[in-house]
Amino acid sequence: MPYLALARKWRPQQFDEVLGQEHISRTLLNAIAKERIGHAYLFAGPRGIGKTTLGRILAKALNCLQGPGPTPRPCDACSSCKDIMAGVSLDVLEIDGASNRGIDAIRELRETVRYAPSSSRFKIYIIDEVHMLTTEAFNALLKTLEEPPPHVKFFFATTDPHKLPPTILSRCQRFDLKKIPLNLLEERLQAILQAEGVSAEEGALKLVAEAADGGMRDAESILDQLLVYCGEKITAAETVNLLGLIPGEVLHEVAGALAGGDAAKVLELLGEVF
Numbered sequence: 001m002p003y004l005a006l007a008r009k010w011r012p013q014q015f016d017e018v019l020g021q022e023h024i025s026r027t028l029l030n031a032i033a034k035e036r037i038g039h040a041y042l043f044a045g046p047r048g049i050g051k052t053t054l055g056r057i058l059a060k061a062l063n064c065l066q067g068p069g070p071t072p073r074p075c076d077a078c079s080s081c082k083d084i085m086a087g088v089s090l091d092v093l094e095i096d097g098a099s100n101r102g103i104d105a106i107r108e109l110r111e112t113v114r115y116a117p118s119s120s121r122f123k124i125y126i127i128d129e130v131h132m133l134t135t136e137a138f139n140a141l142l143k144t145l146e147e148p149p150p151h152v153k154f155f156f157a158t159t160d161p162h163k164l165p166p167t168i169l170s171r172c173q174r175f176d177l178k179k180i181p182l183n184l185l186e187e188r189l190q191a192i193l194q195a196e197g198v199s200a201e202e203g204a205l206k207l208v209a210e211a212a213d214g215g216m217r218d219a220e221s222i223l224d225q226l227l228v229y230c231g232e233k234i235t236a237a238e239t240v241n242l243l244g245l246i247p248g249e250v251l252h253e254v255a256g257a258l259a260g261g262d263a264a265k266v267l268e269l270l271g272e273v274f
Contacts, residue, residue, distance in 0.1 A: 006223055006224050006227075007224075011053055012053055014076075015029055015057055015061075015072070018050045018053060019050070020049070024043075024177065033072055037153070039154065040145055040148075041153075041174075042157075042158065042161065042169070042175065043155070043157045044157075044175070045177030046159060046179055048212075048216055048217030049214065049215055050216065052126065056126065059084055059122075059124045059155070062121060063092065063122060064078060064081055066078055069121075080120055089120070090117075090119070091117040092123075092124045095127045097130045098132040101132045101137060102137055106137040109141070114149065122152065124154075125152070127156050129157065138164075141168070145168065180215070180216055185208075185209035185216065186206055189208060192223065193223075199232070200233070200234040203236040204234045204235060204236045207239045207240065207245065208223060208226070211245070222242075222243070226242060250269060
C-alpha cells in the first residue's frame with residue numbers, strides 16, 4: 001500500500017475533530033440542527049488550520065445518506081460520505097482558485113449550477129484560495145452567488161479575505177479561523193505518534209508545534225520528516241538539527257554576553273551559529 005502523508009491520513013472527518021475552531025464548529029452544528037443552512041460560506045485564516053477540511057465535513061453533513069436530511073455527524077460509511085472523502089463525488093466539486101481563476105472557468109461553473117445533483121441533496125462547490133479569482137471572474141460569479149438554485153451551496157476558503165470584493169463578502173457567511181494553540185498541537189501530535197507506534201523525547205513535540213506556528217498541516221508535515229529522520233524515537237536534539245533551530249543554550253549564552261556588555265563574545269557566538 002502506498003505511503004499516505006500524515007496530513008492526509010489524520011485529516012479530521014468530524015466537526016469535533018477540528019482543532020481550535022470550536023466557535024465555528026458549534027455554529028455549523030447549530031445551523032444543521034435548526035435547518036438554517038446558508039447558501040454561501042467563507043472560511044478565512046492562515047494556512048493549514050482547517051478551512052478546506054471544514055468545507056468537506058460540512059459537505060458530508062449535508063449530503064450524508066444515513067438519514068432523511070442533513071446530519072450534524074456524517075456516518076463516513078455511506079456512498080456519499082466515502083465519495084466526498086475520496087474526492088470523487090460528482091456533486092461536491094473542489095476547485096483550485098489559483099489555477100481556475102479566469103472568467104471562462106466561472107462561466108463553466110455557472111452552466112453546471114443549473115443542473116440538479118446526480119445523487120445527493122445538494123451540489124456543493126468548494127473553491128480554495130478564492131481570492132485568486134480575477135475581477136472579471138468575481139463579477140461573473142456575483143449573480144449566481146446572490147440567487148443560487150436551492151440545491152446549490154458555495155464554500156470558499158482563503159488566506160487573504162481582504163482581497164475579495166465587498167460585493168462577494170456581503171453575500172457570504174464569514175468564519176475566521178484562528179491559529180491552533182500550542183498545547184492542542186502538542187496533544188494531537190502525541191496522539192498521532194502513539195497511533196504510529198513511535199515515541200518522542202520530552203520537549204521535541206513542543207519544538208515541532210512552535211515551528212508550525214499554529215498550523216496543523218505544517219506540524220504534521222514536520223512530524224513526517226522527523227519519522228523518517230529519527231526512526232522509532234524522536235529526540236529534541238535531532239528535531240533542532242532537522243528544523244535548523246539555534247539551541248537554547250546558545251541563546252542563553254548570547255543573552256548573558258549582551259547583559260555583560262561582552263561584544264567580542266556575542267560576535268564569536270554569532271560566528272559559530274552562522
